[in-house]
Amino acid sequence: MPPDEPSEPRPKGSRKKSRLEENTDELRPPVTHGYVKSFDGTKLFYSIEGKGPPLIFCYGLICSSLHWTYQIEHFRKNYRTIWFDYRGHHNSETPKNFASLTLENISRDVGVLMDELEIKESILLGHSMGVNVVLEFYRQQPKRVLGMVLANGTAKKPLETLFRHNALETGFELMRRLHKISPALVSKIWKFQKQNPISRTMVSLGGFNPHLTPKADIDLYVDQVADTDPAILLQLINSYDHYDATAWLHTIQVPTLVIAGEQDNIIPLEQQELMHQLIPDCRLEVIRHGSHCPQMDLPDLVNAKIDRFLGDLNYESKPNLSKESASQSTGKRQSPDPARIS
Numbered sequence: 060m061p062p063d064e065p066s067e068p069r070p071k072g073s074r075k076k077s078r079l080e081e082n083t084d085e086l087r088p089p090v091t092h093g094y095v096k097s098f099d100g101t102k103l104f105y106s107i108e109g110k111g112p113p114l115i116f117c118y119g120l121i122c123s124s125l126h127w128t129y130q131i132e133h134f135r136k137n138y139r140t141i142w143f144d145y146r147g148h149h150n151s152e153t154p155k156n157f158a159s160l161t162l163e164n165i166s167r168d169v170g171v172l173m174d175e176l177e178i179k180e181s182i183l184l185g186h187s188m189g190v191n192v193v194l195e196f197y198r199q200q201p202k203r204v205l206g207m208v209l210a211n212g213t214a215k216k217p218l219e220t221l222f223r224h225n226a227l228e229t230g231f232e233l234m235r236r237l238h239k240i241s242p243a244l245v246s247k248i249w250k251f252q253k254q255n256p257i258s259r260t261m262v263s264l265g266g267f268n269p270h271l272t273p274k275a276d277i278d279l280y281v282d283q284v285a286d287t288d289p290a291i292l293l294q295l296i297n298s299y300d301h302y303d304a305t306a307w308l309h310t311i312q313v314p315t316l317v318i319a320g321e322q323d324n325i326i327p328l329e330q331q332e333l334m335h336q337l338i339p340d341c342r343l344e345v346i347r348h349g350s351h352c353p354q355m356d357l358p359d360l361v362n363a364k365i366d367r368f369l370g371d372l373n374y375e376s377k378p379n380l381s382k383e384s385a386s387q388s389t390g391k392r393q394s395p396d397p398a399r400i401s
Contacts, residue, residue, distance in 0.1 A: 068124070069106060069108075089110070090107070101168075108131060115184065118145075120187060122280070124142045130354055187212055190213070191304070206374070210319075211352070213331075216302070218300045271350075315340060317344070320349030320350045321348060331343065349361075
């Protein structure tokens with residue numbers, strides 16, 4: 060069962076704010092939390108901040124809203140920013156059928172959440188594995204996607220190129236076998252990350268630019284990972300590593316922004332360049348000095364890139380449509396029409 064509804068589920072991030080930002084915080088838009096039952100009865104936690112056109116944020120493998128926190132802080136001023144915890148993650152419920160913890164079902168959960176919130180169409184933003192969640196949702200329900208922001212992801216099997224080699228395929232297979240023999244031992248080793256300075260240093264150097272991302276944010280991420288059941292990682296990495304969208308990326312018909320970290324040590328830059336080449340209406344933004352998490356390294360720069368993308372699409376705040384009136388909307392699909400945004 061999920062825990063009681065938290066009062067502050069999204070980490071605010073430890074980056075020092077300017078005086079102007081601190082003053083703006085006093086006028087922060089409303090925040091709404093809730094739960095929705097997905098197609099198989101799994102309870103999923105979601106959070107909404109701000110008003111306006113919807114932006115749905117999807118985070119990475121056993122990550123959290125922390126990875127999008129600086130974007131949510133920024134965009135909630137003019138948009139309805141929405142995120143949810145994946146099945147088996149944080150405030151959401153672990154499905155009764157553990158085998159249903161797949162990338163494809165997480166994407167189905169996005170559609171269930173949009174139905175619950177009466178959102179007909181939206182722009183979706185994904186980071187790392189969240190890129191695959193967004194791509195898969197587009198494959199399942201393309202007419203509900205107005206545009207995509209794909210940050211630091213790969214369209215095909217990640218373990219083939221993780222850290223620019225495929226050694227982790229063997230590593231995860233060994234971990235999987237050991238977990239079958241002794242789940243308790245794997246869990247104990249996994250939680251040891253919290254006390255292991257070597258693990259913290261490796262995560263810091265591998266996933267972030269430690270000269271740019273605050274240490275407190277990196278430490279919080281390591282703690283969140285250590286608190287996650289490794290069985291969830293093993294189940295999801297199996298689904299994630301069998302996912303390959305490259306064969307149909309050329310069929311995508313919505314504007315797409317691909318964001319890459321110049322110094323991404325986890326998903327090589329070439330993988331973002333490949334998506335850029337295969338998706339027809341696609342813009343690539345390479346963040347200099349950016350790591351696997353450029354949105355945390357250099358949030359103001361990344362926010363500006365996304366702002367420009369949304370502005371070019373005329374994705375502006377308009378009166379909301381109800382589900383009933385939105386369903387009556389017809390006509391040829393073109394670029395995002397604000398009048399059809401819920």
